[in-house]
Amino acid sequence: MTRYPNFPVTKMDSKRLIIFIVLSLGILLLWQEKFAPKPQPAATVQTQTASDSTAAAQPAGANGAEVGSLARGQRIRVDTDVIHAEIDTTGGDLRDLELLKHDSTADAKKPFNLLTDGNGRVYVAQTGLLADSNPALPTHKTVFTSTQNSYSLTGDTLEVRLTAPVANGVKVDKVYVFKRGSYDIGVRYEIVNGGTNPLAPTAYYRLLRDGKSPDGESRFAQTFTGPAVYTEANKFQKVKFADLDKEKAEYTKDARGGWVGMLQHYFMTAWLMKPLDGQDICQIAKSCRFDMAAKDGLYSASALVDLKPIAPGQKFDLTVPLYAGPEEYSTISKVANGLEYSKDYGIFYIVASPLFWLLTKLYALVSNWGWAIILLTLIVKAVFYPLTAASYRSMGKMKALSPRLERLKEQHGDDRVKFQQAVMEMYKQEKVNPLGGCLPMVIQIPVFIGLYWALLSSVELRQAPWVLWIHDLARPDPFYVLPAIMAVTMFAQTFLNPPPTDPVQAKMMKIMPLAFSAMFFFFPAGLVLYYVLNSILSIAQQWYINRQIEQAKKVAQQS
Incomplete structure (x- = not known):
């Protein structure tokens, strides 16, 4: 069997690599948000x-x-x-x-x-x-x-x-x-x-x-800005400014039963060819x-x-x-057919739309968008509990095998081929599927992304208070409390996952959550609230499952 040469990475090299990546990410995020010039059209208005x-x-x-x-x-x-x-x-x-x-x-x-x-x-x-x-x-x-x-x-x-x-x-x-x-x-x-x-x-x-771009739009939470049309025959179509520049824009020309507008984050304007309370032009x-x-x-x-x-x-x-006003669902749905599509959910509309509908129903119960987000997070977490449980159970079993992995690593040294063969043989004996922790999570990704867009596009969260210092769920947390909690939970969650076999990857898994959590400092507070609660619930669920696996292992050893 062909063996490929190993190039060992020293401890000092690992530290330098990690420091370089973290500093690079921090500088890039800070530059994009605070200093990078926004694109300007070439024209001036006379x-x-x-x-x-x-x-x-x-x-x-x-x-x-x-x-x-x-x-x-x-x-x-x-x-x-x-x-x-x-x-x-x-x-x-x-x-x-x-x-x-x-x-x-x-x-x-x-x-x-x-x-x-x-x-x-x-x-x-x-x-x-x-x-x-x-x-x-x-x-x-x-x-x-x-x-x-x-x-x-x-x-x-x-x-x-x-x-x-x-x-x-x-x-x-x-x-x-x-x-x-x-x-x-x-x-x-x-x-x-x-x-x-x-x-x-x-x-x-x-x-x-x-x-x-609209004034004040974050570089990390951008939505579509540009023209759009809707007709009963051809439904909703967005058109990019770049396509108009290149004269490659594609959209329906027939205006029967539709509207044409300009969209941006939270707000829109539209000429209505068929208003719900008027004549069809x-x-x-x-x-x-x-x-x-x-x-x-x-x-x-x-x-x-x-x-x-x-x-x-x-x-x-x-x-x-x-x-000409906000993209509030309760308002625009009563103005013209299809105007609710102006809420920019992208390709995840089929998922984001029902999630937002559920969010509005929860708001009707509690009269606070912050608590409605919390209830929605609990419901989504409960619905996916069986899938996440299967995922965490698989990861818990792999974590339980960590001591054996370390012994195999010491036994085979730098011979990666034999080490990987031994690892796969161990997984086979213990009936552990390395992909078992990934597949259930992949299934949930469209829902998580849909919920992200549902919250990001909801003008209803604008100027909506939650508790204490959170007076506007559509703006970043003014004291960065929620992003800080998010960073801590992401870091804590790495201790519950099975460590990578490669030491450099293991260190990166500890550092990367903190680096990526920097983006949450610029996200709307309502969006961060969802991620914080979801992360806390995930930690609690994973800890509980890991404990069950450990107790089952002790019982098996005693018997």
Whole structure:
């Protein structure tokens, strides 16, 4: 039998290797989180004066509206009980939107800013009308007028009316409709054809944003940021910014019964072609479709609605709702079909979705998301108890054989081939399967990952307190207590596992849990809470099983 040469590793070499790996991991994690520059799009956003922005938008690409610079006009301020909005008279764009019940990721004393065109960021909602027979129809470059520059909700609804210049006899008003306690904003076009010819315009509804990551997003807990579409026929599809840059994006164009939006961690915006409480836009139109485009570092996701001809002297109203708010399941599931898919569970949706459903039911019982996470962890642990018990029993038997492994190691010295043969023969005699501890754990991996995504994507945990110092389960533990406990439990668990036969691997198994636990210092507290409890329960279960094996061994020896 061919023997391969052994290259012995000295004790000093092992220490240096371990120190090097730990220091490298620590430096890498610290650099990525605190100092590494985030990717920036190459484009800069130019500002025009309102007087230069009255020209009609020319269709550029399939989205029907050019992705160009943002002109700035006067601002109309709107306040409701849940949002503060700013509408620009140029285009009647929704340029700024603050969610008053959600604090900023960077500064908890400020409201969360979802839409903005300031501080080097672009994320706005635009609309417009296009028609070959009347190129002067209002677009996102037209300057509107308003009777007020400030509105405040006093009743259940609030309308903000903007009027465009009359274009060849066609009068157009753009009306925003805000509702109490709602992130669902109605955008209504009132078109009066005062001309002499039929008018068949195309209305476009666009979300325009840069490709930067949301402010405050952790490098260790990133979720999808970018456009998405949903239709009843083709279901949910996400589109990467990189695919738009390369013009390789694939998504459904048919907008019937769907929505198009921009997603980010915890929050979203979406134009709704079929709201649950309204009319199906595509049924009253000649046709409607989705399109996306990229230009100069800005990305657009659009819905285009081809209207049926409006006869001279006739009026036509068209309302397309815009949802702009948190991805709270209880809210978005009542707005439009498929909007709940915006919670980014990735490929583990089939697992994460029912786990989140169970989490919401537990929250309904205890009225605290922290205790709901604890109950969910206990339930998942109980369900998988038979599998984990089989895994720990196998590892316990291998740990019980550790003294014999040491004797075999001394007996065969550096002859690894004979040592491995002797080890396998021992496992065969004792009826121990080395893979018995791995296979049950592998089966549980999809559930653990699904639970990870369910907790990571739950905006419901945002600003949700648990106990004492944990005031927000979506933010890292401010005093790092939970991550520290996690590090201790991961280290303690290594003593319950069978030690590797290789001494260098054995040392690495002691050090690596501590190195990897550094990531938990940047994870949301709710997520770390789950891992801490799961780790403690695992230690208790494994200790109990190991003790049973030892007692059974003593009984067998006495008999």
